[in-house]
Amino acid sequence: MKSDDVPDPVSTLLKQHRGDLRFAMPAGLKEQVLESLPTRRPEPRTPLVWFSLGGGAVAACLSFILVFQLGRMSVSGPSSQTVVDEIVSAHVRSLMVAHIADVDSTDQHTVKPWFEGKIDFAPMVRDFKNEGFPLTGGRLDYVNSRPTAALIYKSNQHFINLLQQPAPPSEQQRLQLQSIRGYQVFAWTKDGMHYWAVSDLNAGELQRFALLWQP
Amino acid sequence: MIRRDDTQFRKLIAPHLSAAYNLARWLTGNDADAADVLQDSSLRAFRYLASLQSDDARAWFFQIVRNTAYTALKRRKVTFELDSDDEVVDERPTADAMLVINADSDILRQALSQLSVADREILLLREFEELKYEEVAEVLQLPLGTVMSRLARARTRLKRAILDREGGI
Numbered sequence: 001m002k003s004d005d006v007p008d009p010v011s012t013l014l015k016q017h018r019g020d021l022r023f024a025m026p027a028g029l030k031e032q033v034l035e036s037l038p039t040r041r042p043e044p045r046t047p048l049v050w051f052s053l054g055g056g057a058v059a060a061c062l063s064f065i066l067v068f069q070l071g072r073m074s075v076s077g078p079s080s081q082t083v084v085d086e087i088v089s090a091h092v093r094s095l096m097v098a099h100i101a102d103v104d105s106t107d108q109h110t111v112k113p114w115f116e117g118k119i120d121f122a123p124m125v126r127d128f129k130n131e132g133f134p135l136t137g138g139r140l141d142y143v144n145s146r147p148t149a150a151l152i153y154k155s156n157q158h159f160i161n162l163l164q165q166p167a168p169p170s171e172q173q174r175l176q177l178q179s180i181r182g183y184q185v186f187a188w189t190k191d192g193m194h195y196w197a198v199s200d201l202n203a204g205e206l207q208r209f210a211l212l213w214q215p
Numbered sequence: 216m217i218r219r220d221d222t223q224f225r226k227l228i229a230p231h232l233s234a235a236y237n238l239a240r241w242l243t244g245n246d247a248d249a250a251d252v253l254q255d256s257s258l259r260a261f262r263y264l265a266s267l268q269s270d271d272a273r274a275w276f277f278q279i280v281r282n283t284a285y286t287a288l289k290r291r292k293v294t295f296e297l298d299s300d301d302e303v304v305d306e307r308p309t310a311d312a313m314l315v316i317n318a319d320s321d322i323l324r325q326a327l328s329q330l331s332v333a334d335r336e337i338l339l340l341r342e343f344e345e346l347k348y349e350e351v352a353e354v355l356q357l358p359l360g361t362v363m364s365r366l367a368r369a370r371t372r373l374k375r376a377i378l379d380r381e382g383g384i
Contacts, residue, residue, distance in 0.1 A: 009374070011341075011370060013377075014342040014343070014373075017319075020320035020324075021320060021327065022237050023240035024236075025253075026250065029232075030233070033257045034224075034225070034229065036258065037221045037224060037257065037258065037261050117282060117286075118286045118289065120259075120263075120279070120282060145258060146259075
């Protein structure tokens with residue numbers, strides 16, 4: 001389509017000089033980019049290892065790992081050990097730095113628009129102040145090599161990070177709980193979004209929070 | 216479970232890496248951020264390539280690059296105008312139209328650098344990359360009419376910046 005019947009002089013000038021004005025890609029960057037691409041997308045669907053371990057090991061594991069298995073006995077991407085580890089690390093990191101939130105607001109109508117233009121999906125933002133989990137802010141994070149929206153909630157003196165990431169529309173996963181290093185992580189997938197709720201809250205309280213997100 | 220290799224990426228995205236770098240460089244203003252933006256955008260494009268609906272991979276990739284660049288700018292807490300529609304522009308059409316615009320690359324580079332990010336990106340997409348208006352609209356997620364008016368304003372402001380540098384008017 002060529003709608004400029006009379007070429008704008010500025011347009012002409014820019015086109016004339018664009019060769020000089022272009023920034024050349026630094027040598028090797030293209031190769032670096034291509035090499036950094038994962039050759040295979042890791043989405044393991046392995047059986048839940050803890051259940052396939054020997055009896056003694058299961059008992060030992062169960063003493064600190066509570067697996068909330070309402071659905072299938074399998075773990076897909078979002079509940080894989082690696083991802084859950086990353087979720088816990090993201091939570092711990094967020095508590096270590098001076099400010100946990102990039103946007104401090106208790107107003108979901110402030111937090112939700114804040115994500116616009118920063119990530120290519122619209123996270124679900126809800127406030128559960130009346131249920132004892134006030135929203136305190138939002139943050140961008142990066143989990144499993146993907147941009148992730150983090151919402152921060154408080155429960156008394158504890159923080160909860162609620163992380164979200166787009167999921168394939170067909171994927172559904174009911175609530176699953178894993179405990180790592182004293183932190184509880186509930187993971188679920190619904191309506192095209194992976195969710196993780198992570199906190200040092202006790203599993204019962206965190207489950208109450210996670211259930212608020214269920215229909 | 217999707218098993219994917221990088222054939223699609225090499226075919227659809229890799230040819231635009233160089234133009235994408237230029238866009239990122241002009242938007243972020245420095246080499247390091249531009250390289251980071253290109254790296255992040257590529258990874259993102261790779262991840263989401265399966266969700267690419269249109270056959271215009273270039274516009275789609277530019278949109279990712281542009282959004283990633285904005286995120287980088289925000290992280291750096293650089294202030295920039297995302298939307299310059301409300302700004303009052305001194306059009307002075309007749310005076311400017313009379314003047315012969317003639318600038319060398321250096322003046323153009325300086326003039327382009329002093330524009331807002333919003334003005335700069337629309338000029339880059341349209342004049343450098345010669346994207347169609349529809350494609351620019353897709354990259355910027357704006358209605359076509361807004362693209363046209365914003366482009367006109369960006370040209371006017373660039374013209375003014377050039378003339379100011381040349382000591383014109």
